[in-house]
Amino acid sequence: MAASDTLLRLRYRFVPDRLFGELLTKSWIDNVIPALALVATVLIMVWIIPGFLSVGTFSDLARQLSEFGLVALALTIVILSGGIDLSVGSMFALCVLAALVSMNVLGLPVGVALAATLATGIVCGLLNGVLIGYLRLRAFITTLVTLVIYRALYDIIFPRVASAIVGSMPVSPTWDLIGFGSFHGVPVSFIIFVVIAVGAHILLSRLRPGWRLRAVGGARRSAYNAGINVKLTVCLAYVASGILTATAAFLFSARLGSTGADTGIGMEIAVLTAVVLGGVSLGGGRGSVGNAVIGSILVLILTSGLIRLSMPGSVNQLILGLVLIAAVLFDAKWVKNRGKLLNKVYISPTYLKLAEQKARDENDVLAVNDRLGATQLIGLGQVEGPEDVVLDRDDNLYTGTRHGTIVRFLAPDYARSEVFARIGGHPLGLAFAPNGDLLTCVGGMGVYRVAPDGKVAKVTDETNRSLLSVIDDSRLRLPDDLDVAPDGRIFFSEATIRYEMSEWAVDALEGRGNGRLICHDPKTGSTRTMLRGLIFPNGVTICRDGQSLLFAETWACRINRYWFDGPNKGKREIFLDNLPGYPDNLNRGSDGTYWIALLGMRTKTFDLAMRKPAFRRRMARRIAADEWMFPNINRGCVLRVSASGEIIDALWDQAGENHPSITSTCEHKGWLYLGGVSNNRIGRVRIEGADPEWTSQGDYWGKR
Amino acid sequence: MSEATANPGPRLPTLLKSQEGIVLALAVLAFALFSFLLPSFFSAGNLLALVRSVSILGILALGMALVVIARGIDVSLIATMVVSVSWAFVIARSGYSLEFALLIGALFAITAGVLIGSLIAFGEVAPIFATLAAGSVIYGLGRTFFFTLEMQNVPPGAGWFSLIGKGRVLGVPVTVVAFAALCLVLHLVLSRTRFGWQIYAMGNNPAAAKITGIAYRPMVVAQYAISALIAYGAGLILASSASAINARLFNSTMIYDILLVVVLGGIGLNGGHGKVRNVILGTVFVGILLNGMTIMNIDYTIQNLVKGVVLLLAIVIDSLVNPRDEQTSQQGDL
Known part of the structure; x- marks a missing residue:
């Protein structure tokens, strides 16, 4: 009896049961699983593909990430607002066209070309934003339709300017620097991406517009009751998506200098996979820039790994689809059950032994009396x-x-x-x-x-934080x-x-x-x-x-x-x-x-x-x-x-x-x-x- | 509650105010306009061709309508269609009898539908994401393991099979007859059977449907299985009339055409209302539109743009006529 008691006492003293529940209360726990998935994917790729971790791969990956990641950020912002933007792929294609026409065909300066590209993105985003924010259309179906419309516009314009784009090369050192330049071995486009990502992170997590965005995505009605202009916030989310996609398109144009008929096709599925895989919840309100970046790296490593293994495109499509299903399934179950799990495991009782009470007789000092029975009551x-x-x-x-x-x-x-x-x-x-x-x-x-x-x-109302406390x-x-x-x-x-x-x-x-x-x-x-x-x-x-x-x-x-x-x-x-x-x-x-x-x-x-x-x-x-x-x-x-x-x-x-x-x-x-x-x-x-x-x-x- | 349930039996004035009425008026207008302006439009041959060309779209739209009425959506229809039919042809060509191969194709379609439905019903994934991802998976699976060529011809020596697409019953193409028959069946199912009523209940208020004891999850699975099977049937008719099936249809705008038919016809994406006649109306209108544009020799890319803009307008009107119910719409319900 005594020995088992001692064991019990030691077990509850040294096994930190409570940590599991406390970890679940942390908001960063949402990021842990995508991060682990990323590490696992990288390890598998390194194991399967020899020379996967070369400097060349990194620089290549960094340039792709800066474009893909920006589009992922765009989608993240929209999803945080409780919507979705499937038109990013077509919007991307239109913006690429705008950039290339400005640079190659019209020979405008880089600044003007950037402005034209951003303007294209803003117009596209604004259309989505007005339709979804102000007219209260369903985000999914609306952006699906604008996907078709923007794509049709691209298909109409592209054949007419294709030869002109290929025919001339712009002479602009700035343009080349954005496309091919690097700074201490780091591609310039990647630096641009990092700056934008950090800015977006600060905006989303530390500033009022970001909080409003999350509030609207998390609980639309409550946000409205709290006095947030819900319609404007939703509309601006799509405009932001347009701007970020346009920036990505600008970097893409500078890097490749040309475009094809299939630019941006299927991009929405890849980006959606990245974002959901990274841990941005489709329900809205939950997610961060970090999620988007982790997911983007994961998808890029996965696709570039499959290309290195010379798999046909259909395998890529199959695997991306499966990963998307798994991620969406996990997201649905995680959001639903996290609270339940937390409720179940948070309470973590431990061993507490109190000494036996000795029996008391009438003369004991603790014997029951009625001296409080006569209390006077106040108030x-x-x-x-x-x-x-x-x-x-x-x-x-x-x-x-x-x-x-x-x-x-x-x-x-x-x-x-x-x-x-x-x-x-x-x-x-x-x-x-x-x-x-x-x-x-x-x-x-x-x-x-x-x-x-x-x-x-x-x-x-505060004291010093304990070093090792999870809470x-x-x-x-x-x-x-x-x-x-x-x-x-x-x-x-x-x-x-x-x-x-x-x-x-x-x-x-x-x-x-x-x-x-x-x-x-x-x-x-x-x-x-x-x-x-x-x-x-x-x-x-x-x-x-x-x-x-x-x-x-x-x-x-x-x-x-x-x-x-x-x-x-x-x-x-x-x-x-x-x-x-x-x-x-x-x-x-x-x-x-x-x-x-x-x-x-x-x-x-x-x-x-x-x-x-x-x-x-x-x-x-x-x-x-x-x-x-x-x-x-x-x-x-x-x-x-x-x-x-x-x-x-x-x-x-x-x-x-x-x-x-x-x-x-x-x-x-x-x-x-x-x-x-x-x-x-x-x-x-x-x-x-x-x-x-x-x-x-x-x-x-x-x-x- | 929607307007449709508030006024049982649409009277003419209310009908004209509803989206359905507007589309009907537009369809009549377009028909008159095209008949007047395009000399080749108003001829028996062209009209028959018109109906025939859109009846495949109509059949697919019937499958989509079933899902949409129950507040779902199935954007994997085309993937299921091309992969199951292509696979059936590959099997038939490798020595098995055509009937056996078609059975395998049907089983594949049903399996795909059941899996998608399970993902939505048991996995609680939003239908749009589930079907979007499933379309990618089904197509990738088909192209990787089942067939390598995009174009799959109808296997030789299948006399009766080619009759589906090219034969006629009393002068009416079999395709049109099939569409009409399916319309009738679905109409009876939706209006006369418990299954149909439960579909409306699920679309009107999913939570209430669950509470009142409808077998919600099996129902969801059944809907997606049926829509996949309908897609397979549409694929067979398509393949039979064109003597081949092209897997690239998956990358085309066909799925948007289906949505266009459903939404234009007046079946709200909110679910809970819409009838077979809405699908017929949408099909006819889209048929007139496409046929007219083709006769006018409008570029395919511009046709896409027109379709997109029309669909967008249809959705705007849909959302104005059937505003989203904040009480029953859920978080993440896009």
Whole structure:
């Protein structure tokens, strides 16, 4: 039994199950499979064809890529907008014709020829754009028809100018440089391509037009509702496609100096294959310049490899078609199932063993009593989710609500309340800074500061990114509780980096150390993570020595002490272990004691489940979230512990009506104020024998 | 809901306002114009030739219409047609009986249709991409493994086979009779059978069709198999009348002509509506157009341009008459 337990523990400690799910959340995962396919194709080609990796191949490939890749970029932009452009091949042919007629027949300067080529592309693209964007035609069928029309135009014009094109050669060094020149061995056309590709990448991923384009492609109706001019965006996507295709045609004309009857025929299938193979999703909104480039290289290597193997054109067609089918099939299945797969595998429970609880008798300090049964209720039905409560020097009571506000109940009877500040998120832990500012950890946002006049300012919402974390943990997702050290540094806990606030119970199911302890120094403005791998760190309170703090690890049912200053700096020890329930916020009390709020009590079944990670994983995969096991938060209590970590008192609500689940306590002038994250009230109960003048602030910061 | 379902039984005024009515008027106009301007147009011989020349297009359009009504599209028709017929001829010429060879060709066409349908039904690939890629695969497969010559002549000693294309029944070419017969069959299937009603249901609202218990995926597979088989039949008639089949048809604009017939006739690409008479109307109109242009001795490339522009106009009108329903159109539905 013990040996198998140890094995289980080691297995969950060292096998990083969670990485699979975390990798799936990354947006770059879409690019991994095309990139692997590219590597595999290159390796196979090198293996089959001797001398495939020669410099000559590269330079040749680079020139082809600059033309093919630009057309692929054109199609990518259109597909990102939720459409498709099959007319690129015919458009390409028309633009080649425009360039060659300008250069060879009319003998215009290169700049004018470029302008003429681009103009041809813009006109062709604009026709597509107006038809699809403004007249709302179906992209596929429309561009299929414009493919025919542009091709017919080409077939009409080409025979009339063919001999004139062949008959004269333009004398232009610039033209030759674009066509044949190279710069330090890199073809000029390839440099042009790289510049355009980088520009397009920045435009698509970093600038507003690109975001709008993706928004329109991803969810047309939502984009419209968000105020994006959908028709214009779609139209411009086709115009951009025309411009990029024209550029490609210009490079092609400069390189070959002639054109044939079959220029651009079948190009749309090859480019479509490249783009889909590269990972641009046909559904729209998903894809990047990188996808297009990877796909283009893949298709070019494939086709040039087949030509090197002297395969007939029909084999090329067959293989391209098969690859396209495979890519489209994979795309359809991937887009559909990625989310499902992520849902299934993201939850990754681990082994967590809690010590056995010893049996308790009636005289035990933890014996159930009814001292919370007589709590006075404050603001019943007026507050939702008062996770933490705190009182200022004028005895006013503050609490955060799930509506994102901080509500103030006015002394002395707390009958009247007002919204003190509106922040957003769900303000959780509260604490006063020495200057009277109210500091709060806002779930989903970060740490905020509220001045006495109610003005809200951000303190911090990010920390340093861990080097090896797959998830971007630099943003704060669920800051939970905070306290201020005597020198003004703010120490706060972040309960989990893997889940949002609404999913805190799922984190309980994992039982892994997903949380951390973070310190913000207002003097330097820096935020640094102090401790990682904590099991749902929750309450934080500074000890009276001013050099150490206590923090609760909820699912581990223990309180730790951590020295952040002084001779023991960096030391961490367990202050109180094997609690009977799940500790939430910690607060200082009178007589050197500490209050611990337990939001729920442990149960034997849940403790057992925590030792069976495979069981919890199976549960998370097979049954609906509503049916999952949940830690017991129906009944909690308040504990009072001495400075040395002994439980000296426990307060229960026997009837379970007023305050069965408690997430926070605050002792103030002989009263104990109670908050609960799922409650609709605040409670207060008289503490027998407590100093009626003791306040937490006065004790910690000194009398005013 | 489309206009067609809102007004059962088209009355003349509504008919004239619909795209169908416009095309009908245009067809009559073109017919009158050509008859008036082109002396050789309005003759029994030419009219018969006209109908005969477009009936193959019409047969193919019937196959396409079946798929389009169910909100699909099949741009692999020509590839299936040329490859299956060419292969059948190659087999026949290598010593097997013609009947056996034709059976193999039919089996190939059905297999291709079933595979394409499965890709769409089970692979959930958009029909346009599936058929676009499948056309390339089928043609590449045929040219690589089944036959090397582009032109495949009808095998010698097939007397009855050449009757299909050249024979006459009561003075009417067999080709036209075949088109008429297929029109009748498809009309009965679409309007009188459960299969036909389900096709309309699938085209009108695919999600609702799935929920109401239509065997959606088998239905999709069946449609593409049928359209492939129809393509094969059209290929046989074509080969019989021309004594050969040319594989280069795959690279021609024939598939656009088929779409032209379907869309011009008034079968919306949204699916869910359209009848056999729409196909007949489209066929006749395209026939008049092509025949007229040929008599006027217009260059083939310019004919292509005219067809393209007419098709574009037809699609514009189609989208204005049958606007896309944002509720049932799906992401990636191009």
